[in-house]
Amino acid sequence: MAKNIEPKLKKIGDYLKLEEDTVFTIPEYQRAYSWSIDNCDKLWQDINDFVESESKDRYFFGTIIINCQENDTKYGLIDGQQRTTTFLLLLKALLVRINYAIKRTSNDEDSASLCRGLQERRRRIMGILYKVETEDISDKPDVEKDSEICSRVNILENFSINEQYKTELSTILQATDYDSAEARVTKIKRKQKDNRYTNFFRNFKFFYTKIKDLSDSQLNSIAKAITDNCEVIEIKSWQVEQAITMFNSLNSDGLPLYDSDIISAKLYAEAEKIGQQKEFADLWKELNDIINDLDSIHIADINSILMQYMYFIRTINKETISETGAINVTTPGLRRYFTEINKTPITKPIDMCIDMIKLAKIWKKVYEYPQMKVLLKFNENTKLFLASYFYRFTEEEITEAAIKPILDCLLRLFALLELVDFGYSSKYFKTFLFGEEAKLIDKNISTDEIIQDFNVHISTNWDKEIISSTLHDYDANVLVYLNEYLFAQENNVSFSLGTKYDIEHIMPYSGYNLQEIRKDAGIDTEDEFYEFVNKLGNKILLEERINRAIGNEWFRTKVSTKLEHKTGYVDSEYPIARALVSKYQNSNKPYWKKNDIEDATSKAADRIVKFIFDN
Numbered sequence: 019m020a021k022n023i024e025p026k027l028k029k030i031g032d033y034l035k036l037e038e039d040t041v042f043t044i045p046e047y048q049r050a051y052s053w054s055i056d057n058c059d060k061l062w063q064d065i066n067d068f069v070e071s072e073s074k075d076r077y078f079f080g081t082i083i084i085n086c087q088e089n090d091t092k093y094g095l096i097d098g099q100q101r102t103t104t105f106l107l108l109l110k111a112l113l114v115r116i117n118y119a120i121k122r123t124s125n126d127e128d129s130a131s132l133c134r135g136l137q138e139r140r141r142r143i144m145g146i147l148y149k150v151e152t153e154d155i156s157d158k159p160d161v162e163k164d165s166e167i168c169s170r171v172n173i174l175e176n177f178s179i180n181e182q183y184k185t186e187l188s189t190i191l192q193a194t195d196y197d198s199a200e201a202r203v204t205k206i207k208r209k210q211k212d213n214r215y216t217n218f219f220r221n222f223k224f225f226y227t228k229i230k231d232l233s234d235s236q237l238n239s240i241a242k243a244i245t246d247n248c249e250v251i252e253i254k255s256w257q258v259e260q261a262i263t264m265f266n267s268l269n270s271d272g273l274p275l276y277d278s279d280i281i282s283a284k285l286y287a288e289a290e291k292i293g294q295q296k297e298f299a300d301l302w303k304e305l306n307d308i309i310n311d312l313d314s315i316h317i318a319d320i321n322s323i324l325m326q327y328m329y330f331i332r333t334i335n336k337e338t339i340s341e342t343g344a345i346n347v348t349t350p351g352l353r354r355y356f357t358e359i360n361k362t363p364i365t366k367p368i369d370m371c372i373d374m375i376k377l378a379k380i381w382k383k384v385y386e387y388p389q390m391k392v393l394l395k396f397n398e399n400t401k402l403f404l405a406s407y408f409y410r411f412t413e414e415e416i417t418e419a420a421i422k423p424i425l426d427c428l429l430r431l432f433a434l435l436e437l438v439d440f441g442y443s444s445k446y447f448k449t450f451l452f453g454e455e456a457k458l459i460d461k462n463i464s465t466d467e468i469i470q471d472f473n474v475h476i477s478t479n480w481d482k483e484i485i486s487s488t489l490h491d492y493d494a495n496v497l498v499y500l501n502e503y504l505f506a507q508e509n510n511v512s513f514s515l516g517t518k519y520d521i522e523h524i525m526p527y528s529g530y531n532l533q534e535i536r537k538d539a540g541i542d543t544e545d546e547f548y549e550f551v552n553k554l555g556n557k558i559l560l561e562e563r564i565n566r567a568i569g570n571e572w573f574r575t576k577v578s579t580k581l582e583h584k585t586g587y588v589d590s591e592y593p594i595a596r597a598l599v600s601k602y603q604n605s606n607k608p609y610w611k612k613n614d615i616e617d618a619t620s621k622a623a624d625r626i627v628k629f630i631f632d633n
Contacts, residue, residue: 021086024254030079030105031245033252034146034173042093042102042174045085050181051217053100056397058221059441061104062228066443069236069243070348077243081251098250103187104221105244106147106173111225112241113143114196117159119234124158132234139241146245147173147191161194168192186218196226208549210491212439224441277352278320284357285367294368301371308378317385317394318401323374324352326405331363333406333455345453347443373409380408380416387418388503389425391515395499396432399442403451404428407458423465424458427472429500430630434480436496437488446479473633482631489623493552495521501622502559504629506593513593515559522560524598524610526570527551535572540612555618558594560587573610577602 036042068077082098095102120136123129141155148167156163169192176184183204193199203219212220229237282302289298305320312318318326329349332338337360338346356364363370384390393400407424408416431447440446454471457463489497498521506513525539526532541547550556567585568576576586577599587595588603602608 021256026252026254027249028252029076029246030248030250031142031146033082033250034102034105034109036093036149036173038149038171040091040093041172042095043087044099044174044176044178044181045094045096046177046179048095048099048178048180050178051100051103051183051187053104053217053221055220055224055439055441057100058104058108058224059443061108062225062441063443065240065244065248067348067350068248069240071350071354077248079248079250081253084252084254086254086256093254096255101250103174103218106187107190107218107222108225108244109143109147110191111222111229112237112244113140113147114226115229115232115237116140116143116241117164117195119237120158123234129234132238135238135242136234139238139245142245143241149173165194168194183216183218186216190218190222196223207545211488213491213493220439224439278324280353281324281356281364282320284364285370288364289367298367298371301368301375305371305375305378308375308382312378312381312385315385317381318378321352322398322401323378324356326377326402327363327370327374328352328355329402329455330406330409330459331360333459335360336456338452339456345449347448347452376413377405377408379413380411381405383413383416384408384418384421387421387425388513388515389418389422389429392499392503393425393429393432395496396429397435397442399448399451400428400432403455403458406455409459410461423469426629426633427469430476430633431472433497433500433626433630434476434485436494437485437492438480446475450475469633476630480630482627485630486623486627489554489626490619492554495557497554497622497626498557498559500626500629501554502592502594504625505597508625509593509597511593511596514591516561516591518562519559519592520562520565522558522565522595523551524556524558524573524576525551525615528570531570531572538572538609538611539615546612550612550615553615553619554622555620556615558598559592560590560595561592564590573602574605574608577608 064077079101080098082102083096084098085094085096086092087094116136116139120133120140123133123136137157140159141152144150144155144167145152149171150167154167172188173191174187176187178184186204189202189204190199193202199219199222204216205214206216207214212223215223229240232240285302286295286298289295305323309318309320309323332355340346350359385394393404404421404424407421411420431451435442435447438446442448454468457468457471499515503513526535536547539550541550564585564587571586578586578588586599588599590596590599
């Protein structure tokens with residue numbers, strides 16, 4: 019008889035602490051480990067904010083769905099493999115730094131209690147990662163003994179057919195320190211700097227670097243918080259079909275109340291107290307109607323508008339900058355802010371609603387600006403600071419020309435975020451923007467002064483040559499949008515992102531005639547092909563209908579209309595596609611070669627570097 023579903027609320031340390039004969043498994047059909055530095059940065063921010071809030075509550079990190087197999091010795095991760103893997107990497111980074119901190123504090127009498135706490139954290143984490151008993155773990159790190167412990171067991175087995183680096187997590191967990199981990203992990207051929215590492219090691223390095231900046235006391239607090247004050251709901255199932263069905267339908271009804279539900283209820287109650295419930299209800303409906311339109315185009319929902327409004331209010335009240343000028347980037351939750359920290363806005367429900375309607379209407383207007391659409395391809399946090407700037411204007415006053423200088427500033431900064439290994443939460447991004455927000459909302463401060471702040475910040479903290487080199491190795495997609503936009507500006511042609519578009523590989527990424535295309539391009543090996551096919555110079559924007567029609571055709575077909583019933587670049591409205599047609603359409607047998615990709619990549623890199631540094 020099959021067992022019943024078994025849900026349990028567990029501390030993360032208890033969830034990860036497996037019995038000796040039990041392992042987590044990643045099933046064959048699961049995706050590869052795909053969490054990026056952005057995901058880890060968000061996780062790190064959440065944990066830091068929770069610890070700094072000194073809340074007595076537990077922090078909830080969602081639901082994990084497990085399919086139990088082989089007499090409950092295999093825990094198949096149906097939902098939660100990304101979080102589980104990331105928590106294991108985070109714990110390993112903590113352990114490495116704790117070992118170092120113990121060596122530093124063990125001979126200091128004034129730090130005796132802190133050292134005991136760190137030793138307790140060491141035992142807890144080693145018990146989780148290596149299933150070792152407390153009595154087998156020495157107080158102080160012992161290289162020989164620790165090395166033996168680290169090599170004992172494998173806590174997670176990866177069977178995913180989509181994962182190229184199945185043993186990478188184990189390699190990192192089995193290392194005794196950061197240097198040995200870095201020496202052993204996979205280095206991807208033809209990649210430079212941190213791009214040569216897998217997501218596993220890049221994320222481990224991110225956490226390790228963040229933890230290095232902590233004091234020993236902070237390290238102790240965060241390690242304890244992660245294992246003992248953060249929780250997940252672990253749901254065990256003993257039938258894989260049941261587990262997958264649960265994954266697909268979980269929270270389809272009976273959802274917990276969102277922050278916006280609590281805040282709107284409190285606003286209505288305040289309106290009722292002052293006899294304005296009818297006026298408030300009408301305004302709230304108007305707000306929701308506008309936000310439903312914004313939500314349908316993925317610009318904002320009610321919670322994001324509330325968050326933007328909170329940023330604005332906190333800046334107006336000077337809650338983010340102390341009298342000495344120190345910047346506090348810790349951000350409280352919406353519910354806590356409006357119901358505990360600052361209840362004043364809720365006591366003025368009509369004013370608060372009118373303010374948010376104004377913001378939502380401005381978003382509905384500015385979303386159509388081409389430059390705005392490009393910026394919104396970058397990072398959601400751009401919206402928080404733009405919203406504060408919007409409050410300078412009425413809906414009638416705001417124009418594309420009015421906000422273009424600030425859009426440029428944010429595009430430059432967030433293009434850098436796309437290229438460097440610092441996360442958004444670093445001082446180069448979040449701290450700088452929090453400091454600048456006070457100027458963004460102040461009508462008395464000129465746009466020129468804000469631009470100058472960005473110019474100084476960028477030129478002081480980044481080097482043109484290094485960024486240019488990184489752009490030559492860039493293989494993601496976000497900067498394709500910026501390159502297309504800048505190309506249009508450079509050539510004084512119109513640019514509109516449109517609604518249905520694709521990222522087009524000029525030299526196709528796949529297809530039946532790939533070998534011949536590769537040969538025509540002067541590319542000798544498969545490794546070299548994959549190095550070039552994803553370069554910035556090989557990617558352009560193309561209308562979805564055109565991209566689907568031409569598929570993986572030859573370059574000479576793409577830039578012409580010689581085949582009947584086919585469409586090609588010649589029908590595109592995007593500037594780079596049109597430029598390619600103009601250059602190659604009348605050529606007898608045009609080819610797109612390796613040197614063309616290198617040349618286009620260099621021009622794109624120069625274009626973006628000039629935009630970032632020379633504005």
